[in-house]
Amino acid sequence: MTKPETRIAADPKNYQFDLPFRPEPAPLAETIHKRAWAVAGTVASLRGGPPEETVRLIVIHATAGSTTDGAVSVMAAGRASFHWVVPGKDEPAHGRHVWATCPERLAAWHVRRSCAHPDICDGANNLNRASLGIEVVNRQDGEDPFSDWQIEAAAAIVRYAWAKYPNLAHVTSHARLDPGRRTDPGVNFPWTEFMERVRGR
Template sequence: MTNATGPSRVTRLSVSVAINPTTFHFTLPPGHRPQFAPLKEELHPAFGWLTKNRARSRRRDVFESIDTIVIHATAGFATEHAVDTWKERKASAHWIIPDENEAEHGHFIWATVAEAKAAYHVGNVDYEPILGEGPNVNDRSLGVELVNTQNVEYYRDPYSLWQIDMLARIVLYAWAKYPNLKHVISHASLDPSRRTDPGENFPWEVFKDKVLTQSVLEERHPLVLAASDKSVPPDTDNLNLAVTDRAGHCCEP
C-alpha cells in the first residue's frame, strides 16, 4: 500500500460510538471564507460522458446558485463500481474520493461532473425545512462521494484520514469559490427515509473541525502573497483615465 509520502500504513479513522448520520449538518460561518483552497483533482476518464449524460443545466448562474454541499458514500469497494452504477442509473456526483485500496488514494481525487452542471446526486425530497427556500437541491448543490462500503453486509469500513482531509479540502475549495455556500450536509440528513450515507461510522466531528479551522489548507507560495500585497501607484488611475479619454472610451462596457 502506498500513499502520498511513500509506502506506509494507512491511517484509518474510526468512531468510538456510532452516530446517527441524519444529524450530520453544519453551516459555514459568514466572514470566514478562505482566500486560497487548492484542490488536487484529476478528470476521471468518464468525466465528459457523465457531464453530458448524467447531469443537467442548473438553470441559474452557478456562481450565485450554489449554497449546499452534500456528503455521500458509495456503499461499494471502488471508484469504478460507483461510475458503473451511475452509467446504469440516472445518478452522478461532482467528485469521488478513492479509498485506501485504490492507487489514487493519497495522491488525488476524481472530478466526475463539471461544477457548472447539476449532478443527479439527491432525489426528490422535502428539503426546505433543512435548507430553506430555494431551487431544487441538485440545482443549488455540489455532491461528493467517498468510496466506502459503510455497513454493507455488516462489513465495517473505517474512513482513512486522507479521505477526510480531502473531503474537507473540497468543502474549503467550494467555500472559497462560491460566495453563497452555507450548508454542509449528509445525504442521510436530506433523505432520512431512504439513505444512510455517509454512515454511522463517519467521523463527522473530525471532518467538521477540519473545515471550520481550515487546518488542512496548504500555505500559499510567497510569490503569490508578494504579488497580492503590491499596492497600485497613486497616479495609476489618473493615467488609465487619460488613456481611456484619448481612446474615446473604446474599452468600456
C-alpha cells in the same frame, strides 16, 4: 465532580454544519475522471443560473461499494451523478488526488428532487440545482473505516468550494436530506472531525 462524558452513537441524519465566513482560495488536488466526464452531460442538468450564484450546499455521500469504478458505473448507467469521488483505501489514487466526475456548472443527480430540510436552503427542494455532491468510497457496512486521508480529502473539496462559491452556506449528509431511504455517509464517517478540518481547528 464532572460526569464522564456519555458517548452518543453517531446519527447520519444529524450531520450538518454551516459555513460562517469566506476563507482564502484553496487549490484542489483533483484529476478529471475521463469515463465519468464523458457521460456527465447526459446524467446531469442545467442549474438555472451560474454556479457562483446558485451553489448553496454540499452533500456528503458514501458509495456503499469499494471502488471509484463502481461509483462511476452508476453514472455510466444513467442512474445518478456527483461532482467528485474520494477514492477508496485500496485504490492507486488514494493519498494522491480526488476524481472530478462532473463539471461544477452542472446540477448532478445525487439527491431526490422532493427532498428538503428546514435547516437547509430555507426548506427548498430540488436541491441538486443548489448543490455539489461528494461521494466517498466506503462499503458503508458499519465496519469499513474511512481513512484519515479520505476525511482530509473531502474537507479539502469543501474548503476549495467554500472559497469559490459566495453563497455556499451548508454542508450536510445525504441521510439528513433523505432520512427514509438513505443513511450515507454512515455511522463510521467522523462528522465532527471532518467539520473541524473544514473550518480549521
